[in-house]
Amino acid sequence: MTANLLASDGQAFEPLTDAFAQNPYPAYAALRDKGTPQFFADFDMWLVTRFDDVAAIARDISMVRSPEFFMSEEEITEQKRLQNWLDMPHHQRFVQFSMLDSDGEVHDRLRKQVFREFTPAFIARQRGMIERFVEKLVDSLIGKGEIDFVEELAAQVPGHIIGRVLGVPDEDCPQLRVWSERVVQFFDIDRSDERKALAEQATTEFYHYLLKLMAERRRAPQEDLITRLMAAQDAGALNEDELVSTCMLILMAGHGSTIDVLGSGMHALLRFPDQMERLKADPGLIHTAIQEMFRFESPLPFFHRYSTTDCVVGGQGFPRGTKFGLLYGAANRDPAQFENPDTFDVGRNPNRHLAFGGGAHFCLGNHLARLDMEVIFTTLLKRLSSISLVDAEPQYKRGLSVRGPKVLRLALTPA
Amino acid sequence: MYRVTFIDADGQVTELTAQQGQSVMSVAVANGIDQILAECGGSCACGTCHCYVDDAWIGRLAPPDDSEQGMIECLMNPTTRSRLSCQLKMSDALDGLVVHLPREQY
Numbered sequence: 308m309t310a311n312l313l314a315s316d317g318q319a320f321e322p323l324t325d326a327f328a329q330n331p332y333p334a335y336a337a338l339r340d341k342g343t344p345q346f347f348a349d350f351d352m353w354l355v356t357r358f359d360d361v362a363a364i365a366r367d368i369s370m371v372r373s374p375e376f377f378m379s380e381e382e383i384t385e386q387k388r389l390q391n392w393l394d395m396p397h398h399q400r401f402v403q404f405s406m407l408d409s410d411g412e413v414h415d416r417l418r419k420q421v422f423r424e425f426t427p428a429f430i431a432r433q434r435g436m437i438e439r440f441v442e443k444l445v446d447s448l449i450g451k452g453e454i455d456f457v458e459e460l461a462a463q464v465p466g467h468i469i470g471r472v473l474g475v476p477d478e479d480c481p482q483l484r485v486w487s488e489r490v491v492q493f494f495d496i497d498r499s500d501e502r503k504a505l506a507e508q509a510t511t512e513f514y515h516y517l518l519k520l521m522a523e524r525r526r527a528p529q530e531d532l533i534t535r536l537m538a539a540q541d542a543g544a545l546n547e548d549e550l551v552s553t554c555m556l557i558l559m560a561g562h563g564s565t566i567d568v569l570g571s572g573m574h575a576l577l578r579f580p581d582q583m584e585r586l587k588a589d590p591g592l593i594h595t596a597i598q599e600m601f602r603f604e605s606p607l608p609f610f611h612r613y614s615t616t617d618c619v620v621g622g623q624g625f626p627r628g629t630k631f632g633l634l635y636g637a638a639n640r641d642p643a644q645f646e647n648p649d650t651f652d653v654g655r656n657p658n659r660h661l662a663f664g665g666g667a668h669f670c671l672g673n674h675l676a677r678l679d680m681e682v683i684f685t686t687l688l689k690r691l692s693s694i695s696l697v698d699a700e701p702q703y704k705r706g707l708s709v710r711g712p713k714v715l716r717l718a719l720t721p722a
Numbered sequence: 723m724y725r726v727t728f729i730d731a732d733g734q735v736t737e738l739t740a741q742q743g744q745s746v747m748s749v750a751v752a753n754g755i756d757q758i759l760a761e762c763g764g765s766c767a768c769g770t771c772h773c774y775v776d777d778a779w780i781g782r783l784a785p786p787d788d789s790e791q792g793m794i795e796c797l798m799n800p801t802t803r804s805r806l807s808c809q810l811k812m813s814d815a816l817d818g819l820v821v822h823l824p825r826e827q828y
Contacts, residue, residue: 366763418767419792426796427769427828657756669762674828 320347320354322707323497329703331608331710332649335637343621344631350390350496352611352630353620356637358644358661360621364631365665370612371410372668377615377628391498395507397514401552402490402506407668414667417553420539422671424472424532430674437468437682445686449721453697456715461569465679469561469672473554474524474531479516480562486513487562490555495706510555517551532557557672564606565676567704567711568662569683572600574712576684577696579651586653587688596653597680601639602660603651608636609708610664635661636710693720724817728755729776731825740812746821747771747808757823764808766790770827771807772797776820783810798828 320334321327327334335356338345344353344360355361364370374383387393392403406417423429444463448454466480466487475483486509493506521537528534533554540550576583586596614629639660640648663670670676687694697716704711726749728736740749750758750771759770766789775783780803786794790809794800807821 362763366765368765415789419789422767422792423796426793427798428796428800431798431828657754659751659759659761663761663768665761665763666765667762667767669765669767673761673768677828 320345323705325705328705329700331636332640335634335640338634339637339641343623344625347632350630350632352632353625354632354634355620356634356641357621358638358641361633361635361638361661362665364612364620364633365610365661365668367612367618368667369615369618370631370666371615372408372414372612373410374613374628374630376410377613391500391503395503395510397510398490398493398507400548401514401555402510404548405552405556407556410667417545417549418667418671420536420544421532421553421557425671425673425675427674430678433468433472433675434678434682436471437464437678438686440464440467441682441686445690449690449719451719453716453718456573456717457566457570457712458714460683461566461573461715464569464683465565465676466558466562468675468679469558472532472675473557474529474533475520475558482516483513483558484562485509486516487559491559491563491709495708497706513555513558514551517554521550560670560672561675563709564711565672565679567606567709568600568604568676569680570712570715571604571606571703571710572597572680572684573694573717574696574701574715575600575603575651577694577717582651582653583688583694586684590685590688592653593681593685594677595656595658596684597677598658598660599651599653599655600680601662602645602655602658603639604710605636605639605660605662606710607662607708608710609634610668632707633664635664690722691719692722694718724812724814725819726812726816727818727820728773728823729820730757730823742812744812745808746773746810746812746819747806749812750807755823757825757827758807759827760808762808766793766806766809769793769797769806772800772824772827773805773807773810774801774803774822774824775805775810776822777803779816779819779821782815798826799824 339356344355347354466484470480489505489509493502524534536550586592610633612631617627618625642648663673695718701712701715723739726740738749738753747760751760761770762768790806794804
């Protein structure tokens, strides 16, 4: 399937090209400069890129994730058929249905079951565990001289930490990452049949894995989120499909975007060496530095919403049922909101970016992602005297819905 | 127009005006009170608009609903005066409200 946007002036938007993967920001700027949402014909969707418009839609409760508020079941099935979402029974049951794609009562009820584990106070109590985990990992890598930061470091942390919160043993995390990536890749705008088969198979294996884990917890309950969710299921707060779907969503979220932003954040520090030096000299800047990494290279740059009422976006009227594509990556470089938006500034404050979205669907795992990143960057800057890029131009993942380097080879010199 | 006063962790006082129905969070964000992060934009979903209502005012506020209460219990350093400023809407009854700001939200 091609994926080109042709605006009224004939200008193309080609988010599946290698050029876009390497640097999407000129294309985002061109869309933003048009001032109004732009129609993306292949997916029947209006792309929104200005900060104020993206923030307003993300925070508006009349803008929803699921089309069920204004489409009949037949219409939804027909739309799914057109977009190649059907004939994948486990994916439809556990992935296409989720907290992320629910609204209103269902969303609020599911979020309520899990939010406690992701609040500031609970996450702060995980700091010691994360520090010990990262120290040990860095011990094993520091003598190597050269590493792939994405595979050997970034990919080893967030998935293991979310696994521990949920109750997944460390040794199962690599497999969970493979499943997560296969499931998530299918969400991008090029839904090939090959990706579809992989996504369905991965969801099926993931489901059977979770059934086994739940059976173990049934025999021997633990102090973990999966045990607590099973108690919530017993109390009638959610059903088994909702429980499986929620566990998958949390594990997939934990295995993907934080890895990507760790990679792009490290790359940003290397592209702006004055900022790396500034952070080394003043480690107290770590909080603003991490905020800036999320703004500068938002790891999940694209989410959709449907309008449930007639609405006005960027001064233009749209009918009920319009699908909007929110480009967080574009909004977070909007010069109307951020001074020198293409400059990476580890001290930027305030930094009210939209990388975690907004409104009811605001990223549940934001505090955990930030703590993982804080521990990793603080540990590395303390233990290494220099970090340098091996390949001058690391390759980035292709697609509209993810942003992060595929590989980031680094030369390390211990302190 | 209503008045609302913010006092930060160092004792710095900022007096601002607010419209009927405007949340204390949005007054803060619109006027550069940077300690109120309010990352979710007012959906009671992030816990980064925490404030402490002044002793003189706490008894005059309607108590938090279940979702706000659930979030308050999981904030950093919560007290009996803790509220999410996105859930406090300005009205005649709150004219002159005084809130204290935490040093950090997380």
